[in-house]
Amino acid sequence: MSGLPSAEESGDAGWAPLSGRSLWASGVKSLVIVAGAVAGLLRLLLGRDWPVGGIVAACAGAAVLIVAAVLAYDGARLRTTRWRLTRERLELRSGITVRQHRSIPRDRVRSVDLRADPVCRAFGLSVVKVGTGEHAGEDDELVLDPLSKHEAEALRRTLLRQEHEGAASQDGPLAELRWSWIRYAPLSVWTFTGAALLLGGLYKVLDSFGLKGLAGRAASGLWDWVTAQPLVAVPLLLAVNAVAGALGAALLFAESWARYRLEREPGRLRLRRGLLTVRSLTLQERRLRGVELSEPLLLRMGGGARVKTVATGLGKAGEHETEDVAALTPPVPRALAAQVAARIAGVSPAVFAALAPHPRAARRRRIVRALATFAVLSAATALATLLLPVPWLWLVPAVALPAGLWVAVAGAASLGHALGERHLLARRGAVARRTIALERRGISGWTFSESYFQRRSGLLTVSAATAAGKGRYDVVDVGHGDGLDLAARAVPGLLEPFLVRDGTPARQ
């Protein structure tokens, strides 16, 4: 963008407003508040036998007031907000009462996130979030809410432009939606808890509309039925819960992942998805520090997995997000997930399948831990049953033993590590199994730790510190010497001066 002036040249010129069509969008959105307020008013006034005309007038007055207030606020916000792009920086001036001037250097821009909810889309608007790598508080994102769709696209292209612009992705998209993937959507804990949560929420809503009596009667009727015929009612309710949860999960999947397409453009990754709210995230590849293959228990049993990024400068998920911002794929078949992860990381998919297992001592350690937990639980239960005559308490240790042993064995089987050409791979986790491929040049330090019991079984935990993602990624319970060798080979030269190998005397 050599055509753009630098900040010094342009002085105070070049400031552009946000899109004026925002007023229409917020006007439409304010109707939601109007609906809520009118419902509340109706409930209040119907109880006091006002004349119908009076009620209508009151509701209309409230509606006009609310829309006017929202429009006035949005108008003031639009008038006071200006942004500009210079050769070095992206700047934003905003604030109705407190003026703010924020500016981020363009070479710090890591990601550009475009987002358009249905109302915004109807008016051709997009909300632009520009992420930088700063971890310092709220300053890691600059939001332009909203720009017109064309401006937003142009800004995205300009901010993430690279030398070899124009060369389209040669090998097609990395992944594209197949609706058959929706079968993985219900494989999550939310399927079993979601419906119950939804019912709770519904009860609350009914309550606030003064229909508590109705909801209460329904609930007590249900309770009577459950206590009268538990053998029929409980399985039936559980089944209904599961079906409702699965349906909800499928709908959520459709909303989040419809039109999903993951592409590699030169030097960056582009992710597009969303049915009602359309999201488009562009991520600079040189800010990518690795990928994560995530297999939660239920999804793993169904043969699925998903891919997430390990990146610097990717904002945290907002409160209303239905999906993790780091997610690169929806739940997909495991082989495809491994393939996508491998292509992003630039390793062969076979690497993900062939990790070096950890020593048997790691498994012994986990089994001993499970048995010790069982022993403590049993002792506690024995003590409790001495004081209180509740024999079913013994269920707790009886369930804890097989569960603990399963977690121990599965956890040990998950452990693994490998060294790719540019990546360090590590896998762990019994319930939520994760395979991390961390770029070796992204490793900014090592922590080795060894508890008393680990020392006795010759094990070590190696943590790679990195600026991206969670900040540290662990290779758990690897053999002492293997772990040190792994770290030494992953970042050549760093560790060598501090290592003592067999036969070579310590360099003092």
Place this chain on the structure above:
Amino acid sequence: MSASTRLRPPRNQADPRAVPWWTVQWLILMVPVAAAAVAAYWILTERPVLLGAGVAVFAAGCVALALVAPRAYYRVERWEVTDQAVYTRKGWLRHTWKVAPMSRIQRVDTARGPVQRLFGLADVTVTTASSAGAIKIEALDHELAAELAERLTAITQATPGDAT
């Protein structure tokens, strides 16, 4: 070769004055605990002999721990700064070694608490871009700490890149 690869201990120990300083810290914590146990025994109970012996052992244990722990820590805490990296070891039951390359260091801080100042000691904290990567070198002579911080700052400023 792999089974016998080990980490050698870093070269330097904390300043010897660290032992009295840590002892003071431990005593500040432990003496009230021991005193409270003894006081509770004296005031609240009928002073049975067996319980008295238990309380005495507990109080003596607290004070003994306060005297022994700093010496044990002093023996295991070591640090080293080369031109390429910062390297520390600490921990008694759980050993922890940390290595950070100079090129990834973003910030160097020194800190001196009020009691620490009486002993002429200071801590140096080295922060990298990772939220988990901070390394603390504890209880150095305060002049040595200032000098070390200056040297680290000079080295890191000479290294290009944004250290992520």
